[in-house]
Amino acid sequence: MGKISNQAVLQKLTERFGSAVSIPSEPFGLLTFETGKEHIIDVLTFLKEDPELKFNYLTDITGIHYPEKELPIGVIYHLHSLYNNVRVRIKVFLEERNPVIPTAVNLWKGANWMERETYDFFGIVFEGHPDLRRILNVDEMTVFPMRKEFPLEDPNRADKKDFFFGR
Amino acid sequence: MQIKRTFSLEDKLMNHPAIKSSEQLQDTMTLNLGPTHPATHGVFQNVLEMDGERIVSGVSTIGYIHRAFEKIAEHRPYYQITPLTDRLNYCSSPINNMGWHMTVEKMLGIQTPKRVDYLRVIVMELARITDHLICNGILGVDTGAFSGFLYLMQEREHIYEIYEEICGARLTTNIGRIGGFERDFNDIAFAKLRKFLKNFPPVLKEFENLFDRNRIFIERTAGVAAVDAETALQYSWSGPILRACGVDYDVRVNEPYSSYEDFDFDIPVGTNGDVYDRYMVRNEEMWQSLRIIEQALEKVEKEPKGVFAADVPEYYLPPKEEVYNNMEALIYHFKIVMGEIDAPKTEVYHCVEGGNGELGFYLVSDGGRTPFRLHFRRPSFINYQMYAPMSRGMLLSDAIINMSSLNVIAGELDA
Amino acid sequence: MSDIKLAEAPPGIEGSGFFATSFEKVIALARSHSLWPLPFATSCCGIEFMATMGAHYDLARFGSERPSFSPRQADMLLVMGTIAKKMGPVLRQVYIQMAEPRWVVAVGACAASGGIFDSYSVLQGIDEIIPVDVYVPGCPPRPEAILSGVLKLQELVRNEPLRRRNTPEYKELLAKYGIQ
Numbered sequence: 001m002g003k004i005s006n007q008a009v010l011q012k013l014t015e016r017f018g019s020a021v022s023i024p025s026e027p028f029g030l031l032t033f034e035t036g037k038e039h040i041i042d043v044l045t046f047l048k049e050d051p052e053l054k055f056n057y058l059t060d061i062t063g064i065h066y067p068e069k070e071l072p073i074g075v076i077y078h079l080h081s082l083y084n085n086v087r088v089r090i091k092v093f094l095e096e097r098n099p100v101i102p103t104a105v106n107l108w109k110g111a112n113w114m115e116r117e118t119y120d121f122f123g124i125v126f127e128g129h130p131d132l133r134r135i136l137n138v139d140e141m142t143v144f145p146m147r148k149e150f151p152l153e154d155p156n157r158a159d160k161k162d163f164f165f166g167r
Numbered sequence: 168m169q170i171k172r173t174f175s176l177e178d179k180l181m182n183h184p185a186i187k188s189s190e191q192l193q194d195t196m197t198l199n200l201g202p203t204h205p206a207t208h209g210v211f212q213n214v215l216e217m218d219g220e221r222i223v224s225g226v227s228t229i230g231y232i233h234r235a236f237e238k239i240a241e242h243r244p245y246y247q248i249t250p251l252t253d254r255l256n257y258c259s260s261p262i263n264n265m266g267w268h269m270t271v272e273k274m275l276g277i278q279t280p281k282r283v284d285y286l287r288v289i290v291m292e293l294a295r296i297t298d299h300l301i302c303n304g305i306l307g308v309d310t311g312a313f314s315g316f317l318y319l320m321q322e323r324e325h326i327y328e329i330y331e332e333i334c335g336a337r338l339t340t341n342i343g344r345i346g347g348f349e350r351d352f353n354d355i356a357f358a359k360l361r362k363f364l365k366n367f368p369p370v371l372k373e374f375e376n377l378f379d380r381n382r383i384f385i386e387r388t389a390g391v392a393a394v395d396a397e398t399a400l401q402y403s404w405s406g407p408i409l410r411a412c413g414v415d416y417d418v419r420v421n422e423p424y425s426s427y428e429d430f431d432f433d434i435p436v437g438t439n440g441d442v443y444d445r446y447m448v449r450n451e452e453m454w455q456s457l458r459i460i461e462q463a464l465e466k467v468e469k470e471p472k473g474v475f476a477a478d479v480p481e482y483y484l485p486p487k488e489e490v491y492n493n494m495e496a497l498i499y500h501f502k503i504v505m506g507e508i509d510a511p512k513t514e515v516y517h518c519v520e521g522g523n524g525e526l527g528f529y530l531v532s533d534g535g536r537t538p539f540r541l542h543f544r545r546p547s548f549i550n551y552q553m554y555a556p557m558s559r560g561m562l563l564s565d566a567i568i569n570m571s572s573l574n575v576i577a578g579e580l581d582a
Numbered sequence: 583m584s585d586i587k588l589a590e591a592p593p594g595i596e597g598s599g600f601f602a603t604s605f606e607k608v609i610a611l612a613r614s615h616s617l618w619p620l621p622f623a624t625s626c627c628g629i630e631f632m633a634t635m636g637a638h639y640d641l642a643r644f645g646s647e648r649p650s651f652s653p654r655q656a657d658m659l660l661v662m663g664t665i666a667k668k669m670g671p672v673l674r675q676v677y678i679q680m681a682e683p684r685w686v687v688a689v690g691a692c693a694a695s696g697g698i699f700d701s702y703s704v705l706q707g708i709d710e711i712i713p714v715d716v717y718v719p720g721c722p723p724r725p726e727a728i729l730s731g732v733l734k735l736q737e738l739v740r741n742e743p744l745r746r747r748n749t750p751e752y753k754e755l756l757a758k759y760g761i762q
Binding site: 022032062064065082120152 | 188229230233235237238239241242273307398400401402403404414416421422513514515516518525527528533540542544548549551552553582
């Protein structure tokens with residue numbers, strides 16, 4: 001069980017995918033790169049099934065919203081290779097009006113609830129997901145709460161006096 | 168003349184006028200294992216289709232205690248997020264606190280002194296013991312044996328007393344600060360720790376004697392809900408339940424944090440991945456935690472006394488005497504309390520070994536006083552998604568034991 | 583010499599072999615010393631309740647010997663922990679299913695007022711959906727505080743009329759919440 005360096009991982013990725021793998025960086029030693037939604041399933045499959053890399057553990061899938069960017073909504077995957085003890089972070093950015101990305105459920109069954117949570121909070125539709133519906137919030141909710149424009153507090157509260165809170 | 172013979176129950180039902188077809192008899196019953204559980208595990212719902220006593224299929228519904236931690240964290244300065252992390256896995260809140268502090272320290276580039284690391288290890292291992300005490304105690308309650316739980320709750324009281332000496336609170340501890348601790352452990356805390364290390368092993372041994380070779384317990388738990396390593400990794404399991412399946416993945420060993428590499432401990436690994444293995448792995452982990460705490464106490468003795476925080480006045484509140492006398496200290500104090508610390512524009516992912524598995528913190532900062540995005544990788548949430556597929560074909564009583572052995576804490580499930 | 587205190591007998595007329603007092607007082611005394619709780623534990627306060635139920639801070643010595651998870655067999659509903667908006671209807675249903683006489687204790691800051699979670703998904707206090715008798719502050723409250731809350735509830739129960747459910751104030755209170 002050796003440890004592959006981030007450089008080796010990045011090199012294999014760029015050999016295979018070329019410019020689809022862009023903006024590599026290593027914040028705090030964790031290899032991070034961006035890719036497009038057309039390539040993401042190929043990238044994930046390659047990382048999982050390559051006999052040298054063997055990223056067999058999906059740590060997490062989550063989302064992020066940068067309101068000023070051109071492609072504001074992002075999906076962030078964290079993968080972990082238990083054989084080589086190396087992690088990688090993959091970011092995919094999508095447009096705001098209709099964020100669609102293929103699902104990773106066929107690769108890791110554990111992606112099921114992670115993608116449901118990301119859909120619940122950001123509205124990202126995962127194509128091919130067997131059961132994409134809200135998981136944590138109330139089923140009747142029509143908005144996606146983690147987007148930046150959604151307020152934290154319940155706007156319908158009658159008993160909180162703004163005067164005392166400095167508003 | 169036709170002689171009426173004795174009908175079987177099935178015959179009686181088949182000829183009853185209300186029964187229209189034989190398919191109706193084979194219909195499943197819908198059982199709502201609702202949010203208000205008798206088994207006090209927390210608020211999550213399972214709607215099960217039952218064929219008699221056997222579960223045909225199930226659908227899990229969670230979110231009944233969704234408190235929007237991630238949204239709240241975007242509006243709070245870094246030190247105000249610590250009480251939020253407390254309430255994730257509230258059975259072992261110091262681990263969450265320490266994990267959060269280590270994430271922020273990683274981002275800010277703060278290096279904590281060794282003594283702080285060892286004190287943190289003591290607190291985290293105590294928290295791990297409390298988490299496993301609750302899980303194994305409740306597993307006993309679910310199989311019907313209530314007294315083991317009462318013994319273990321008494322031990323939790325002793326650990327609560329140690330927490331009270333260190334930080335003042337029992338359950339949701341809010342221990343520590345970014346850079347270390349708020350005050351040093353006093354002599355009473357160390358005395359209570361030593362007393363705990365002396366008095367706890369016999370109680371744990373007694374608890375093990377009640378359950379380990381108990382024929383009823385073994386028949387209820389051995390072979391129930393066995394999971395193989397490949398499926399567990401597919402579902403991103405981590406923690407004691409993954410180790411019970413045979414995969415020796417422990418974040419403390421893979422990526423040591425807080426000087427765990429200086430300690431000598433074993434990772435218990437099971438073979439079958441069934442409920443009995445999970446129970447045994449948790450028990451053995453408690454013994455290993457005791458071993459780690461003993462080593463940590465020895466190591467703390469060797470370090471220079473009185474060091475309980477890193478020397479970073481920009482992020483750690485300076486002592487009050489300096490604030491009243493020194494201009495820089497006053498400015499630092501003001502900046503820290505207002506939350507205006509200089510955070511870099513970066514992202515960091517840090518994980519610790521929580522009571523249930525890999526507890527990860529993904530922090531994206533845009534240089535402001537609050538995080539831009541904070542995501543908790545919660546082990547209970549990810550471990551629990553396998554529950555509904557796993558309970559297909561199980562008896563209902565086995566499914567209850569299975570849920571209890573997964574140690575799903577509702578606060579961590581919904582966040 | 584034991585230091586167990588017996589409950590005070592209500593005022594009444596005593597004689598050889600009989601004791602006459604008001605029905606209301608005797609029943610109130612009996613009710614207050616046998617409040618069977620329904621632990622509606624959702625989060626951290628639930629763990630403190632488990633500590634209260636344990637051997638160290640025994641809740642059973644105050645009469646709450648049998649915690650019931652069935653609302654129909656419980657007297658007091660201990661709501662412990664944050665109630666999210668998704669859980670609100672469930673809590674209301676449990677309260678409606680409880681048989682009279684019933685009392686509600688809101689344990690913890692989250693049940694009393696939403697606690698530290700001032701967010702879109704948390705109910706800011708259970709008194710938005712059900713009437714509450716005693717609020718126990720704390721995050722989580724110490725077991726002594728929970729016991730103090732139960733004792734205050736006992737005080738309340740001891741001074742209550744026999745058929746509270748028929749009084750106009752009670753009916754008005756329930757109508758405000760839209761219950762029956």
